[in-house]
Amino acid sequence: MPELAEVETLRGQLEEEILGEEVLGVSVFDSKLRGSEVLFRGRVCAVKRHGKALVLTLEGGDVVIRLGMSGRLKLGAPERPPRLTLRFPGGEIHLIDRRRLSSIGPLGGLPKGVDPLLGDPPLVWDSSRPVKALLMDQDFLLGVGNIYASEALFVAAVDPFVPASRLSPEERLRIFGAVREVLLEAISLRGTTISDWRDLYGRPGLYQERLRVYGKEGRPCPRCGSPIRRRVLSGRGTWFCPSCQVQ
Ligand SMILES: [Zn+2]
Structure with missing residues:
Protein backbone atom coordinates (compact mmCIF):
# COMPACT_ATOMS: atom_id res chain seq x y z
CA MET A 1 0.00 0.00 0.00
CA LEU A 107 -10.83 16.42 8.16
CA GLY A 108 -11.03 14.19 11.21
CA GLY A 109 -10.06 10.82 12.61
CA LEU A 110 -6.40 11.17 11.66
CA PRO A 111 -3.82 9.16 13.62
CA LYS A 112 -1.69 10.94 16.20
CA GLY A 113 1.82 9.63 15.61
CA VAL A 114 4.97 11.63 14.94
CA ASP A 115 5.83 12.36 11.32
CA PRO A 116 9.34 10.93 10.90
CA LEU A 117 10.30 13.64 8.41
CA LEU A 118 8.93 16.57 10.38
CA GLY A 119 9.00 15.65 14.06
CA ASP A 120 11.41 14.61 16.78
CA PRO A 121 11.79 10.96 17.80
CA PRO A 122 8.94 9.78 20.05
CA LEU A 123 9.96 9.87 23.70
CA VAL A 124 7.95 6.92 24.94
CA TRP A 125 8.78 3.47 23.53
CA ASP A 126 7.57 1.49 26.55
CA SER A 127 5.71 -1.11 24.56
CA SER A 128 6.01 -4.85 25.02
CA ARG A 129 5.19 -5.19 21.33
CA PRO A 130 7.91 -6.10 18.82
CA VAL A 131 9.59 -2.93 17.62
CA LYS A 132 8.48 -3.48 14.03
CA ALA A 133 4.82 -3.55 15.10
CA LEU A 134 5.35 -0.34 17.07
CA LEU A 135 6.96 1.42 14.08
CA MET A 136 3.92 0.56 11.97
CA ASP A 137 1.46 1.85 14.59
CA GLN A 138 0.17 5.12 13.09
CA ASP A 139 -0.45 6.55 16.55
CA PHE A 140 3.28 6.13 17.21
CA LEU A 141 4.91 6.99 13.87
CA LEU A 142 3.03 8.27 10.84
CA GLY A 143 3.35 6.81 7.40
CA VAL A 144 5.57 3.79 8.06
CA GLY A 145 4.26 0.50 6.69
CA ASN A 146 5.66 -2.96 6.12
CA ILE A 147 8.25 -2.10 3.47
CA TYR A 148 9.93 0.84 5.18
CA ALA A 149 9.73 -0.68 8.68
CA SER A 150 11.57 -3.78 7.43
CA GLU A 151 14.17 -1.74 5.57
CA ALA A 152 14.76 0.75 8.40
CA LEU A 153 15.29 -1.99 10.99
CA PHE A 154 17.84 -3.61 8.70
CA VAL A 155 19.67 -0.29 8.25
CA ALA A 156 19.61 0.23 12.03
CA ALA A 157 20.72 -3.41 12.58
CA VAL A 158 17.89 -4.05 15.03
CA ASP A 159 15.93 -7.30 15.43
CA PRO A 160 12.33 -6.59 14.30
CA PHE A 161 10.98 -8.96 16.97
CA VAL A 162 12.65 -7.41 20.02
CA PRO A 163 10.14 -5.78 22.41
CA ALA A 164 10.38 -2.01 21.95
CA SER A 165 10.74 -1.45 25.69
CA ARG A 166 14.03 -3.39 25.68
CA LEU A 167 15.73 -0.99 23.26
CA SER A 168 18.39 1.36 24.56
CA PRO A 169 18.04 5.13 23.99
CA GLU A 170 20.89 4.86 21.48
CA GLU A 171 19.09 2.09 19.56
CA ARG A 172 15.88 4.13 19.47
CA LEU A 173 17.69 7.10 17.98
CA ARG A 174 19.41 4.83 15.47
CA ILE A 175 16.06 3.38 14.39
CA PHE A 176 14.45 6.80 14.04
CA GLY A 177 17.42 8.00 11.98
CA ALA A 178 17.20 4.90 9.79
CA VAL A 179 13.46 5.41 9.20
CA ARG A 180 14.19 8.95 8.06
CA GLU A 181 17.11 7.88 5.88
CA VAL A 182 15.14 5.11 4.16
CA LEU A 183 12.11 7.35 3.58
CA LEU A 184 14.16 10.22 2.14
CA GLU A 185 15.96 7.82 -0.18
CA ALA A 186 12.64 6.31 -1.27
CA ILE A 187 11.09 9.75 -1.88
CA SER A 188 14.05 10.68 -4.08
CA LEU A 189 13.21 7.59 -6.18
CA ARG A 190 9.43 8.25 -6.22
CA GLY A 191 8.63 5.36 -3.89
CA THR A 192 8.48 1.60 -4.26
CA THR A 193 6.47 -0.18 -6.94
CA ILE A 194 5.83 -3.79 -5.98
CA SER A 195 2.42 -3.99 -7.65
CA ASP A 196 0.04 -1.04 -7.97
CA TRP A 197 1.93 2.09 -7.06
CA ARG A 198 2.42 4.72 -9.80
CA ASP A 199 3.04 8.44 -9.37
CA LEU A 200 0.75 11.26 -10.57
CA TYR A 201 2.11 10.85 -14.10
CA GLY A 202 1.69 7.06 -14.16
CA ARG A 203 5.37 6.24 -13.64
CA PRO A 204 6.45 3.44 -11.31
CA GLY A 205 8.77 4.24 -8.42
CA LEU A 206 12.36 3.00 -8.43
CA TYR A 207 13.04 2.16 -4.80
CA GLN A 208 12.20 -1.53 -5.30
CA GLU A 209 15.62 -1.78 -6.96
CA ARG A 210 17.27 -0.56 -3.74
CA LEU A 211 15.45 -2.80 -1.27
CA ARG A 212 17.89 -4.54 1.04
CA VAL A 213 15.72 -7.18 2.76
CA TYR A 214 12.03 -6.68 1.92
CA GLY A 215 10.88 -9.62 -0.21
CA LYS A 216 14.44 -11.03 -0.35
CA GLU A 217 14.04 -14.32 1.52
CA GLY A 218 17.02 -16.62 0.91
CA ARG A 219 19.06 -13.92 -0.85
CA PRO A 220 22.40 -12.88 0.68
CA CYS A 221 22.37 -10.06 3.22
CA PRO A 222 23.98 -7.01 1.57
CA ARG A 223 26.03 -6.48 4.74
CA CYS A 224 27.23 -9.93 5.82
CA GLY A 225 26.11 -12.40 3.15
CA SER A 226 23.92 -14.55 5.45
CA PRO A 227 20.63 -15.64 3.85
CA ILE A 228 17.78 -13.19 4.54
CA ARG A 229 14.95 -14.77 6.50
CA ARG A 230 11.21 -14.19 6.49
CA ARG A 231 8.91 -14.58 9.48
CA VAL A 232 5.32 -13.52 9.93
CA LEU A 233 4.65 -10.80 12.48
CA SER A 234 1.09 -9.59 13.13
CA GLY A 235 0.04 -11.30 9.91
CA ARG A 236 2.65 -9.51 7.80
CA GLY A 237 5.80 -10.87 6.20
CA THR A 238 8.90 -9.58 7.95
CA TRP A 239 12.31 -9.86 6.31
CA PHE A 240 15.55 -9.57 8.25
CA CYS A 241 19.13 -10.76 8.51
CA PRO A 242 19.45 -13.24 11.41
CA SER A 243 23.17 -12.42 11.73
CA CYS A 244 23.21 -8.60 11.59
CA GLN A 245 19.91 -7.83 13.30
CA VAL A 246 20.60 -9.24 16.73
CA GLN A 247 20.04 -7.53 20.07
ZN1 LIG B 1 23.57 -9.59 7.60
Whole structure:
Protein backbone atom coordinates (compact mmCIF):
# COMPACT_ATOMS: atom_id res chain seq x y z
CA MET A 1 0.00 0.00 0.00
CA PRO A 2 1.17 3.57 -0.48
CA GLU A 3 3.29 4.51 2.54
CA LEU A 4 4.80 7.86 3.47
CA ALA A 5 7.30 7.90 0.58
CA GLU A 6 4.66 7.27 -2.07
CA VAL A 7 2.16 9.76 -0.62
CA GLU A 8 4.87 12.41 -0.23
CA THR A 9 5.82 11.85 -3.88
CA LEU A 10 2.20 12.41 -4.85
CA ARG A 11 1.88 15.42 -2.56
CA GLY A 12 4.82 17.20 -4.18
CA GLN A 13 3.57 16.47 -7.68
CA LEU A 14 0.03 17.61 -6.85
CA GLU A 15 1.42 20.82 -5.39
CA GLU A 16 3.18 21.49 -8.70
CA GLU A 17 0.07 20.81 -10.73
CA ILE A 18 -2.95 22.10 -8.80
CA LEU A 19 -1.85 24.58 -6.11
CA GLY A 20 -3.93 27.73 -6.65
CA GLU A 21 -6.12 26.00 -9.24
CA GLU A 22 -9.88 25.88 -8.97
CA VAL A 23 -11.86 22.65 -8.94
CA LEU A 24 -14.16 23.07 -11.94
CA GLY A 25 -16.07 19.85 -11.45
CA VAL A 26 -16.16 16.46 -9.77
CA SER A 27 -17.53 13.21 -11.21
CA VAL A 28 -18.10 10.22 -8.95
CA PHE A 29 -18.28 6.81 -10.66
CA ASP A 30 -18.26 4.58 -7.58
CA SER A 31 -21.27 4.46 -5.26
CA LYS A 32 -18.94 4.01 -2.25
CA LEU A 33 -17.66 7.57 -2.85
CA ARG A 34 -21.07 9.14 -3.41
CA GLY A 35 -21.42 12.41 -1.53
CA SER A 36 -17.71 13.22 -1.57
CA GLU A 37 -18.14 15.56 -4.54
CA VAL A 38 -19.55 18.30 -2.28
CA LEU A 39 -16.24 18.47 -0.38
CA PHE A 40 -14.28 19.80 -3.36
CA ARG A 41 -15.13 23.51 -3.44
CA GLY A 42 -13.05 26.44 -4.66
CA ARG A 43 -9.33 26.78 -5.21
CA VAL A 44 -6.59 24.58 -3.81
CA CYS A 45 -4.86 26.58 -1.06
CA ALA A 46 -2.46 23.84 0.12
CA VAL A 47 -1.54 20.22 -0.59
CA LYS A 48 -0.49 18.52 2.63
CA ARG A 49 0.19 15.04 3.90
CA HIS A 50 -0.71 13.48 7.21
CA GLY A 51 1.12 10.16 7.39
CA LYS A 52 -0.27 8.08 4.55
CA ALA A 53 -3.21 10.46 3.94
CA LEU A 54 -3.31 13.39 1.53
CA VAL A 55 -4.98 16.53 2.81
CA LEU A 56 -6.16 19.05 0.23
CA THR A 57 -6.95 22.43 1.74
CA LEU A 58 -9.54 24.05 -0.49
CA GLU A 59 -11.33 27.36 -0.10
CA GLY A 60 -14.34 25.28 0.96
CA GLY A 61 -12.43 23.32 3.62
CA ASP A 62 -10.06 20.38 4.04
CA VAL A 63 -10.51 17.12 2.16
CA VAL A 64 -8.71 13.97 3.33
CA ILE A 65 -7.87 11.37 0.67
CA ARG A 66 -6.82 7.98 2.02
CA LEU A 67 -5.40 5.77 -0.71
CA GLY A 68 -5.98 2.47 1.08
CA MET A 69 -4.23 -0.59 -0.30
CA SER A 70 -4.02 0.21 -3.99
CA GLY A 71 -5.38 3.72 -4.59
CA ARG A 72 -3.53 6.31 -6.65
CA LEU A 73 -4.12 9.57 -8.44
CA LYS A 74 -3.42 9.98 -12.15
CA LEU A 75 -3.16 13.21 -14.13
CA GLY A 76 -4.50 12.81 -17.67
CA ALA A 77 -5.87 9.68 -19.30
CA PRO A 78 -6.43 6.91 -16.71
CA GLU A 79 -5.34 3.33 -17.51
CA ARG A 80 -8.48 1.88 -15.93
CA PRO A 81 -11.93 3.25 -15.13
CA PRO A 82 -11.59 5.84 -12.35
CA ARG A 83 -13.65 5.89 -9.15
CA LEU A 84 -13.68 9.68 -9.16
CA THR A 85 -12.47 12.47 -11.43
CA LEU A 86 -11.53 16.03 -10.47
CA ARG A 87 -11.48 18.62 -13.24
CA PHE A 88 -9.02 21.51 -13.07
CA PRO A 89 -8.26 24.19 -15.70
CA GLY A 90 -5.04 22.34 -16.55
CA GLY A 91 -6.54 18.86 -16.86
CA GLU A 92 -8.24 16.02 -15.03
CA ILE A 93 -7.03 14.04 -12.04
CA HIS A 94 -8.47 10.56 -11.60
CA LEU A 95 -8.66 8.37 -8.52
CA ILE A 96 -7.85 4.85 -9.68
CA ASP A 97 -8.14 1.97 -7.25
CA ARG A 98 -8.21 -1.70 -8.18
CA ARG A 99 -9.36 -2.80 -4.71
CA ARG A 100 -11.74 0.12 -4.02
CA LEU A 101 -10.48 0.65 -0.48
CA SER A 102 -9.50 4.30 -0.85
CA SER A 103 -11.75 6.86 0.80
CA ILE A 104 -12.46 10.58 0.76
CA GLY A 105 -13.80 12.60 3.65
CA PRO A 106 -13.63 15.79 5.68
CA LEU A 107 -10.83 16.42 8.16
CA GLY A 108 -11.03 14.19 11.21
CA GLY A 109 -10.06 10.82 12.61
CA LEU A 110 -6.40 11.17 11.66
CA PRO A 111 -3.82 9.16 13.62
CA LYS A 112 -1.69 10.94 16.20
CA GLY A 113 1.82 9.63 15.61
CA VAL A 114 4.97 11.63 14.94
CA ASP A 115 5.83 12.36 11.32
CA PRO A 116 9.34 10.93 10.90
CA LEU A 117 10.30 13.64 8.41
CA LEU A 118 8.93 16.57 10.38
CA GLY A 119 9.00 15.65 14.06
CA ASP A 120 11.41 14.61 16.78
CA PRO A 121 11.79 10.96 17.80
CA PRO A 122 8.94 9.78 20.05
CA LEU A 123 9.96 9.87 23.70
CA VAL A 124 7.95 6.92 24.94
CA TRP A 125 8.78 3.47 23.53
CA ASP A 126 7.57 1.49 26.55
CA SER A 127 5.71 -1.11 24.56
CA SER A 128 6.01 -4.85 25.02
CA ARG A 129 5.19 -5.19 21.33
CA PRO A 130 7.91 -6.10 18.82
CA VAL A 131 9.59 -2.93 17.62
CA LYS A 132 8.48 -3.48 14.03
CA ALA A 133 4.82 -3.55 15.10
CA LEU A 134 5.35 -0.34 17.07
CA LEU A 135 6.96 1.42 14.08
CA MET A 136 3.92 0.56 11.97
CA ASP A 137 1.46 1.85 14.59
CA GLN A 138 0.17 5.12 13.09
CA ASP A 139 -0.45 6.55 16.55
CA PHE A 140 3.28 6.13 17.21
CA LEU A 141 4.91 6.99 13.87
CA LEU A 142 3.03 8.27 10.84
CA GLY A 143 3.35 6.81 7.40
CA VAL A 144 5.57 3.79 8.06
CA GLY A 145 4.26 0.50 6.69
CA ASN A 146 5.66 -2.96 6.12
CA ILE A 147 8.25 -2.10 3.47
CA TYR A 148 9.93 0.84 5.18
CA ALA A 149 9.73 -0.68 8.68
CA SER A 150 11.57 -3.78 7.43
CA GLU A 151 14.17 -1.74 5.57
CA ALA A 152 14.76 0.75 8.40
CA LEU A 153 15.29 -1.99 10.99
CA PHE A 154 17.84 -3.61 8.70
CA VAL A 155 19.67 -0.29 8.25
CA ALA A 156 19.61 0.23 12.03
CA ALA A 157 20.72 -3.41 12.58
CA VAL A 158 17.89 -4.05 15.03
CA ASP A 159 15.93 -7.30 15.43
CA PRO A 160 12.33 -6.59 14.30
CA PHE A 161 10.98 -8.96 16.97
CA VAL A 162 12.65 -7.41 20.02
CA PRO A 163 10.14 -5.78 22.41
CA ALA A 164 10.38 -2.01 21.95
CA SER A 165 10.74 -1.45 25.69
CA ARG A 166 14.03 -3.39 25.68
CA LEU A 167 15.73 -0.99 23.26
CA SER A 168 18.39 1.36 24.56
CA PRO A 169 18.04 5.13 23.99
CA GLU A 170 20.89 4.86 21.48
CA GLU A 171 19.09 2.09 19.56
CA ARG A 172 15.88 4.13 19.47
CA LEU A 173 17.69 7.10 17.98
CA ARG A 174 19.41 4.83 15.47
CA ILE A 175 16.06 3.38 14.39
CA PHE A 176 14.45 6.80 14.04
CA GLY A 177 17.42 8.00 11.98
CA ALA A 178 17.20 4.90 9.79
CA VAL A 179 13.46 5.41 9.20
CA ARG A 180 14.19 8.95 8.06
CA GLU A 181 17.11 7.88 5.88
CA VAL A 182 15.14 5.11 4.16
CA LEU A 183 12.11 7.35 3.58
CA LEU A 184 14.16 10.22 2.14
CA GLU A 185 15.96 7.82 -0.18
CA ALA A 186 12.64 6.31 -1.27
CA ILE A 187 11.09 9.75 -1.88
CA SER A 188 14.05 10.68 -4.08
CA LEU A 189 13.21 7.59 -6.18
CA ARG A 190 9.43 8.25 -6.22
CA GLY A 191 8.63 5.36 -3.89
CA THR A 192 8.48 1.60 -4.26
CA THR A 193 6.47 -0.18 -6.94
CA ILE A 194 5.83 -3.79 -5.98
CA SER A 195 2.42 -3.99 -7.65
CA ASP A 196 0.04 -1.04 -7.97
CA TRP A 197 1.93 2.09 -7.06
CA ARG A 198 2.42 4.72 -9.80
CA ASP A 199 3.04 8.44 -9.37
CA LEU A 200 0.75 11.26 -10.57
CA TYR A 201 2.11 10.85 -14.10
CA GLY A 202 1.69 7.06 -14.16
CA ARG A 203 5.37 6.24 -13.64
CA PRO A 204 6.45 3.44 -11.31
CA GLY A 205 8.77 4.24 -8.42
CA LEU A 206 12.36 3.00 -8.43
CA TYR A 207 13.04 2.16 -4.80
CA GLN A 208 12.20 -1.53 -5.30
CA GLU A 209 15.62 -1.78 -6.96
CA ARG A 210 17.27 -0.56 -3.74
CA LEU A 211 15.45 -2.80 -1.27
CA ARG A 212 17.89 -4.54 1.04
CA VAL A 213 15.72 -7.18 2.76
CA TYR A 214 12.03 -6.68 1.92
CA GLY A 215 10.88 -9.62 -0.21
CA LYS A 216 14.44 -11.03 -0.35
CA GLU A 217 14.04 -14.32 1.52
CA GLY A 218 17.02 -16.62 0.91
CA ARG A 219 19.06 -13.92 -0.85
CA PRO A 220 22.40 -12.88 0.68
CA CYS A 221 22.37 -10.06 3.22
CA PRO A 222 23.98 -7.01 1.57
CA ARG A 223 26.03 -6.48 4.74
CA CYS A 224 27.23 -9.93 5.82
CA GLY A 225 26.11 -12.40 3.15
CA SER A 226 23.92 -14.55 5.45
CA PRO A 227 20.63 -15.64 3.85
CA ILE A 228 17.78 -13.19 4.54
CA ARG A 229 14.95 -14.77 6.50
CA ARG A 230 11.21 -14.19 6.49
CA ARG A 231 8.91 -14.58 9.48
CA VAL A 232 5.32 -13.52 9.93
CA LEU A 233 4.65 -10.80 12.48
CA SER A 234 1.09 -9.59 13.13
CA GLY A 235 0.04 -11.30 9.91
CA ARG A 236 2.65 -9.51 7.80
CA GLY A 237 5.80 -10.87 6.20
CA THR A 238 8.90 -9.58 7.95
CA TRP A 239 12.31 -9.86 6.31
CA PHE A 240 15.55 -9.57 8.25
CA CYS A 241 19.13 -10.76 8.51
CA PRO A 242 19.45 -13.24 11.41
CA SER A 243 23.17 -12.42 11.73
CA CYS A 244 23.21 -8.60 11.59
CA GLN A 245 19.91 -7.83 13.30
CA VAL A 246 20.60 -9.24 16.73
CA GLN A 247 20.04 -7.53 20.07
ZN1 LIG B 1 23.57 -9.59 7.60
